[in-house]
Amino acid sequence: MIDRTTSNIPRRILALRSIFSSNRAYREFEERFRYLLERRRTEIDADTVAEARCIALIGASGSGKTTAIRHMIATRPDLVLGDPVSGRLDVASLPVPTPATLKFVGQTTLAALGFQLQRERTAQTIWDMVKGHLHERRTLFLHYDEAQDLATHQTPKEMTSVVNTLKSLMQHPVWPVGLILTGTAELKTIINHDAQLARRIYPIELPRLDLVFDAARALRLLQLYAERAGLIAGAEVTTTEFAARLIHASAREFGLLIELVIAALEEAMLTEAEILQTGHFTAMFRKRAGCIDGLNPFVASDFEHIDSRRLLDLGGDA
Template sequence: MAIETSSKEPINAIERLRAHRNADDVAKSKRVQHVLNAYLPLPRDEELQDRLNDLIEHCAMALEQVSEGRARGRLLEGRALCLIGQSGTGKTTVLHKALARVKAFEGYQDPTSDSLLISIVAPSPGVSKQVAMQLLRALGYTTERVLQENVAWDLVRRQIALRGVRFVHIDELQHIHQVPNPIEIQKVRDTLKALMQNSVWPVSLILSGTPEIAPFLQADTQIRRRCTIVKFDSLSMPRDIAIVRTIVAQFCQRGGLDHDGLIRDLRSKEDKATDEFVRRLAHASIDEIGIVIEMVQDAITIAIRAGDDKLTGGHFASAYQRRTGCDAMRNVFLAFEWETIDVRSALYPENALKEEDRSRRRTVKNGGTY
């Protein structure tokens, strides 16, 4: 049976999605966009940018001295910058902001550009051949042939030189270390090391991922000594109360909302009422800055769409409920004993309790104590 197709011109998707909205909805949507598009620089951004600039300067010095025939020692090798942080710290967003500020990296996500950088997300599972194929796609090299692993990596090295690429960024590097085959992990490790050690065309690496990448880096002395590490730590209270306050205040200003009931004075160090709200927000966000920002944006979105002019704890309670599906008893912004709530299992807390019980039974069965 033949498939019938319409001869009508397709209607613009944006127009179709927005056809039902009135002028008030459009105005609110613009305010929400203003909040969602906002970027708040934090002190850690500057540290990352400095380390990235150091990496770029090392490459520039090496190229300069190679051209003059006087490069020696470490300048003949690529280096590595490693950004490590838990999921939700915002490391990917911050890193891409930093990369976008480098003129030589313009167009790095476009395979047809002349950028000195290419960027990929490590495949999962991150076996050696799959990593090579991802890099080839980022380099704009496509083929329908089934390539052997060694052929794929040889093409990567050739294409990097042909394209003039000097930097390779691999995000979610933990995918590689999650492969249940130490031989595969070592092959990736050796190949990345070879890219940095290539005497004809050394490449510098920018690696990012969760703390699971630490064993990948630490298992090889030659990789480790070429690395500069930047860590994005999780929030810690009361140390980071001021940071969370600033995030709330800045995004409220962006959305045109009053937040006086939540945070009355950013300069105050003894405001216990607002400190409790900040602690609840941090706990609800698993103590990760990136999730704090998302939670604040979600709460502001709810307030704007409701037509409210003041951000309240109720908006955060709604945002948390929508994100987790929890009931009021387990809502961090409503519960009395909020600190005891396991936010990682907020969707189905009973499953977490069952797993805890099973863990206890296994411990006792194996002769342990609980």
């Protein structure tokens, strides 16, 4: 029996957020990572040094790419993520810092590997240290989230230095390290900057949802989450028209759609409802975006013309 008291709502929401919903792009990503991981381990066992490879997972904000990499790393029992005795760290994961200068990214990478610089060093020295610590910790993959920031405000010369540094990690003569880059479409700028880098990358793009073709899938997810929350999905939120409204409200992004469904379920819980209705989505979006109902995709008749990412839209000029 589900505890429906309002004091238990945070725990119920946390349980919903722990659900992971897979999709085609994630399965492709997981399969590619598994192959590269097995290949790398085989090379190590054979005492062979071979050039590593990179996976680039590309998607808009809200597509679910960060959740995907976190889930994959957390659910692979064969990954060692910080052995207290050996110090082994199969995958080191970190967001690209701001500003994304080559030197600062190197410092942040060292910190993710458990080493803090005590005095000033040159960028070249820092990256030499990064490579040494990757070897010492037996790191197989280095993951940079928001990797598109590596290209932000970079001159052509600086971009070339970034690309050369990434290649040098995969081409290290003693301990080559595979890369995982997750980021928005701007990440393509880095990938396509250098043909030698591009040929070492397996690109996977998270597609946007389609109002028609993904409607049934959106409804299945809605009903799944409602069931896990102990609520009934009302008839009005299980129509293809409502699915189109939900997909548009989520800016056609998979991860954001799930986020909105959970937020609507929370709204229903707060009102102690047992049936999830359109009104819960309407109230949730109103709070989330701060918009008038005429610009709420769960209310407006011409919802497809609404910019669902825009906040505090009162219908006037920006």
